[in-house]
Amino acid sequence: MTTLNVDSRGTACPGPITDLIRAYKKAQNGDLIVLVANDPGAVPDSKAWCERTRNEFVGSKEIENSFEITIRVTGKKA
Amino acid sequence: MKNIAIIGSGAGGLITSSKLSKDLSKEIKNGEVTITLFDKKREQEFQPGYLEVAFRGTDPSKIRRPVKKLVSPGVKMVYDNVEKVDLANRYVKTEGSSEKINFDYVIISTGSSPDYDQIDGLKQANMDFHTDAYNASLIYNRISSIKSGKIVVGIGGLPYKCPPSPNESAFMLHEHFRKKGIRDDVEIIYVTPFTRIYSAESINEVIEPMYERRDIESITAFNTDTVDAEKKEITSLEGETLKYDYLFLTPPHKPAGFLKGSDMSDEDGWVKVDKKDLHITTYDNGFAIGDTTNIPISKAGVEAHLEGIVVANNIVGEITGTGQKYKFTGRTQCSMETGFHKATFVVGTYDRPVEKIEPSTMNYMEKKVMEKIYWGSLHGHYEWLFKYHFKKDYFEE
Ligand SMILES: Cc1cc2nc3c(=O)[nH]c(=O)nc-3n(C[C@H](O)[C@H](O)[C@H](O)COP(=O)(O)OP(=O)(O)OC[C@H]3O[C@@H](n4cnc5c(N)ncnc54)[C@H](O)[C@@H]3O)c2cc1C
Numbered sequence: 001m002t003t004l005n006v007d008s009r010g011t012a013c014p015g016p017i018t019d020l021i022r023a024y025k026k027a028q029n030g031d032l033i034v035l036v037a038n039d040p041g042a043v044p045d046s047k048a049w050c051e052r053t054r055n056e057f058v059g060s061k062e063i064e065n066s067f068e069i070t071i072r073v074t075g076k077k078a
Numbered sequence: 079m080k081n082i083a084i085i086g087s088g089a090g091g092l093i094t095s096s097k098l099s100k101d102l103s104k105e106i107k108n109g110e111v112t113i114t115l116f117d118k119k120r121e122q123e124f125q126p127g128y129l130e131v132a133f134r135g136t137d138p139s140k141i142r143r144p145v146k147k148l149v150s151p152g153v154k155m156v157y158d159n160v161e162k163v164d165l166a167n168r169y170v171k172t173e174g175s176s177e178k179i180n181f182d183y184v185i186i187s188t189g190s191s192p193d194y195d196q197i198d199g200l201k202q203a204n205m206d207f208h209t210d211a212y213n214a215s216l217i218y219n220r221i222s223s224i225k226s227g228k229i230v231v232g233i234g235g236l237p238y239k240c241p242p243s244p245n246e247s248a249f250m251l252h253e254h255f256r257k258k259g260i261r262d263d264v265e266i267i268y269v270t271p272f273t274r275i276y277s278a279e280s281i282n283e284v285i286e287p288m289y290e291r292r293d294i295e296s297i298t299a300f301n302t303d304t305v306d307a308e309k310k311e312i313t314s315l316e317g318e319t320l321k322y323d324y325l326f327l328t329p330p331h332k333p334a335g336f337l338k339g340s341d342m343s344d345e346d347g348w349v350k351v352d353k354k355d356l357h358i359t360t361y362d363n364g365f366a367i368g369d370t371t372n373i374p375i376s377k378a379g380v381e382a383h384l385e386g387i388v389v390a391n392n393i394v395g396e397i398t399g400t401g402q403k404y405k406f407t408g409r410t411q412c413s414m415e416t417g418f419h420k421a422t423f424v425v426g427t428y429d430r431p432v433e434k435i436e437p438s439t440m441n442y443m444e445k446k447v448m449e450k451i452y453w454g455s456l457h458g459h460y461e462w463l464f465k466y467h468f469k470k471d472y473f474e475e
Contacts, residue, residue, distance in 0.1 A: 014277030077317030
């Protein structure tokens, strides 16, 4: 299992989701993607994206004006 | 003597070289400054025109110009590609040459191009309206013979240039078949890896109802993984498959090859720059503008233009000793044609989210004006107009 850290601070829609999708393309099932963004829209957008792609939205927390969003990659075909 | 090297004679490279040559004309005449532009291309194309060529049958020659007519006086054009930029030692090398060409300032504006290696099978299957005028013209012949079937159109992968262009292609296909009176026989399905038809919510609110009214089906959060050209089927990373008869995906893009693995680029080769003054992180004599940067905003001509103006102004300020310092505001302005002579614009800055702008004929006319003035704008002829139009977004002082 690998953790992919994606720093999307300073970018607004669709920056964080673009970064998330680009990291997802390189990830494998079981990997974690930790996305840090300061665009508040990144949290609902990532949640919606996880629901639609059957990946797991592990959670989000606020750290110093940013949001740390953790996603477990579970949706990729075997 | 100050040597300025500009790599890439596309929208960003030409506008920057024109601005520099105009503002430094005295220094160039006195032999104190040289400006050299590198690119092996001898013709440039007006890229937004690919949509007109592919979906309306415009002749490709209408959107092409020889580079020699676009280069401003005072700029030396070298028709070679660059294969190495050494920022620490301040030289570039052109392809196949061992000569070190020294610079005091370098501006990388090498754009982006399709990366078909990312998606197996896409190249063979795809009708690519997005990459060059010749291939776009082949598409018009093909769509003219379509009588019925299922069209899949949309975003094949990220990043890509001109964010609205996949949506525009869906709208223009709809218009084409509607005008021919066979729209009911042609199914149009739009696929996108985002969770909305347009990634920015404000524009999505405008176009989603239009997709519904025009019976363009959408499949969101679809991450194209492979394409099987024989079975005519695309498969997503999640294992969903989608059949098509005709495929029009905008491919994911990559930067120029020499940038990958370089210390100035991120792992995919996009040049790491300061998003406001465009200097290449850790180097104060190197800049990158336009599609090739890693700035997470649209890859579009307007950005390349406004970034180029900021960089040119700052270099002029250093050379002439005025010390003027300008910053890029992150201003975007991508037109999105919605068909039937209407368009909207995707407008935002680093500080202002994308605005909600309803499609209108006025917007469409503004887009058409841009087409008319494009070639002159590369020479810097309309900078007064852009300054007036963009107001405080033109640059930040
Ligand atoms: C279908 C379509 C529609 C579009 N619509 C719009 C729109 O409505 N509005 C908008 O603002 N933008 C639009 N764009 C995007 C716009 O055309 C690009 O974003 C813009 O051209 C980027 O400018 P650039 O200078 O970064 O790159 P480019 O204009 O692509 O130029 C890059 C240049 O670098 C050269 N180069 C590459 N590698 C090397 C090398 N190693 N050495 C030397 N030279 C090199 C290339 O040959 C090329 O000439 C559209 C694009 C497409 C495809």
